[in-house]
């Protein structure tokens with residue numbers, strides 16, 4: 001059995017407003033677990049990872065594993081310093097950050113966690129930490145495989161495909177599906193559609209609706225209309241829209257969810273908007 005837990009589904013910045021608590025105010029973090037996996041597998045270190053860390057400590061689960069970072073924007077790293085297993089002497093983590101021009105993975109993290117911005121620096125963490133940059137390609141970790149393809153965003157950003165037991169989960173929280181008909185865009189869409197084809201679960205950026213997108217083209221995010229139009233023939237079993245805009249309230253998002261389900265219910269086994277602490281079980 002494979003299990004996915006959403007610990008953070010908000011884009012751009014955490015937003016602890018009362019009107020957002022239904023879908024949640026934590027930024028990107030997703031945990032994947034499986035019957036035969038004895039270590040942690042985490043995607044992104046947004047503020048949601050703080051709750052994940054507390055959960056692991058409370059349940060006395062393994063304090064080791066792999067963390068994949070799509071890119072180093074704040075909303076995908078803000079929880080890093082609040083993940084308690086990093087402060088535990090038994091902690092042992094492999095961080096995998098998509099390669100960024102001119103900076104190594106360690107330099108990026110050291111820059112982010114220098115004492116000007118945060119009281120804790122990397123060398124103060126008690127856990128064993130190894131950080132590697134990853135390029136587009138396929139990586140076999142034994143119990144699972146991760147395939148990375150570059151997404152479209154304001155900086156290099158990964159789309160991760162996790163293959164675990166016999167399930168395929170694609171995670172693309174920051175990815176702008178283009179509207180123009182340029183050769184580049186056409187090539188990208190073709191490659192993207194081949195990458196996601198037949199996935200059991202697709203977790204994808206849908207920060208905007210089409211109207212909002214028109215004001216924000218080139219900001220690196222997708223509108224839900226485009227996402228559904230492009231992926232509806234890809235035999236995706238379950239689709240989870242994520243990276244919700246901090247200015248969208250529960251009422252806005254629920255309305256969006258209802259509209260999508262009314263239009264696309266027959267296309268997917270399940271199509272919905274992700275929310276904090278939502279659990280998906282794939283038997």
Ligand SMILES: [Zn+2]
Pocket residue numbers: 011012028073075076173174243
């Ligand atoms: Zn983001």
Ligand SMILES: [Zn+2]
Pocket residue numbers: 071073153174220
């Ligand atoms: Zn981003």
